[in-house]
Amino acid sequence: xxIEISQVANLPTRFGDFKVKAFKQGHKEHLVIYxxxxxxxxxxxxxxxxxxxxxxxxxxxxxxxQLAYALTLASQTRGMVIYLRQEGRxxxxxxxxxxxxxxxxxxDTIEANHQLGFRTDERTYEIVTTILQHFNxxxxxxxxxxxxxxxxxxxxxxxxxxxxxxxSNKYNEGYIATKxxxxxxxx
Numbered sequence: 001x002x003i004e005i006s007q008v009a010n011l012p013t014r015f016g017d018f019k020v021k022a023f024k025q026g027h028k029e030h031l032v033i034y035x036x037x038x039x040x041x042x043x044x045x046x047x048x049x050x051x052x053x054x055x056x057x058x059x060x061x062x063x064x065x066q067l068a069y070a071l072t073l074a075s076q077t078r079g080m081v082i083y084l085r086q087e088g089r090x091x092x093x094x095x096x097x098x099x100x101x102x103x104x105x106x107x108d109t110i111e112a113n114h115q116l117g118f119r120t121d122e123r124t125y126e127i128v129t130t131i132l133q134h135f136n137x138x139x140x141x142x143x144x145x146x147x148x149x150x151x152x153x154x155x156x157x158x159x160x161x162x163x164x165x166x167x168s169n170k171y172n173e174g175y176i177a178t179k180x181x182x183x184x185x186x187x
Contacts, residue, residue, distance in 0.1 A: 002026075003130060015068070016075025023134075025127055032131055033071065034080040041159055043079035045070035045143040046128050049087045052096070059171040060100065066164050070143055079143075082131055089113065090122035108178045125152035132156050145185040161186070 004024040011020040011033060023030045034042075047070060053063030070081050088096030095116055102112035110120045125148070132140065133155070141160040142150060150161055163186065168176050179185040 003127070005134065013071065015071035018071075018075070023127065023131055028085045030085055030127060030131070031083040032080060032135075033074065033083065034135070035074060035078045037078055038080065038135070038137070039078040041139045041141060042137065043073055043077050043143055043162065044132070044137075044140040045074065045079070045081045045164070046084065046125060046149050046153075047081055048084045048089070048123055051087060051093060052100075059169050060103070061172055061175055062166040062168070065166040069164060069166065073143065080135075080137075082128055084123070084125075084127065086123045089118075089120075090124070091116065091118045109175055110178060121148065123148075125149055128152070129154050129156055145179070147186060 002025075006022040006024075008019050008021050011018040016035070018033045019036055020034075021032045023032065045066075047063075047067050050058075050061060050063035050067075052058035053061045053065075054067050055064075057064055067081070073079060074081050087093050088099065091099065091113065095118070098116055099109065099112035102115055103109060107115060113120055128149075132153075137156065139157040139159050140153075141162055142153070142158045143162045143164050144150065145163055145165070150158060
């Protein structure tokens with residue numbers, strides 16, 4: 001896997017002061033947000049891009065709240081957020097909006113992806129191991145509900161899986177239920 005790695009830059013945020021580094025994998029540019037003095041066994045959140053949730057505050061998902069929680073926790077515990085550029089479970093923003101339109105007509109998130117010709121989840125996580133090894137991290141506490149993330153991280157010991165549970169609302173109750181009931185997410 002050919003990866004380009006950026007320089008380190010400071011990133012002061014409303015969540016705390018971080019360092020930031022980009023990892024370029026083909027046409028995807030992933031971001032690592034981390035504290036200067038990482039914990040010996042850091043809490044790590046692997047977060048897939050969600051423009052509608054992360055930047056626009058969409059109530060149709062819990063992504064934006066999860067990202068804010070993860071950044072706050074990383075700041076408080078000397079941890080890391082790996083921000084992967086795989087919008088809409090890696091179907092892209094255009095297709096994600098089309099999936100949203102199908103969800104508006106009653107399909108759940110999985111049915112919408114299938115209707116558009118995609119698998120339930122197109123994301124991959126191989127880059128995560130590469131990133132963690134770059135930082136000489138051998139053990140982590142993984143902040144996730146997604147069992148696929150746990151299974152896909154190789155050569156790194158996951159000492160603990162920490163749940164990340166946000167309060168649901170009337171717009172995302174079905175979305176969260178689908179993740180739990182049909183995608184095996186752990187809450």
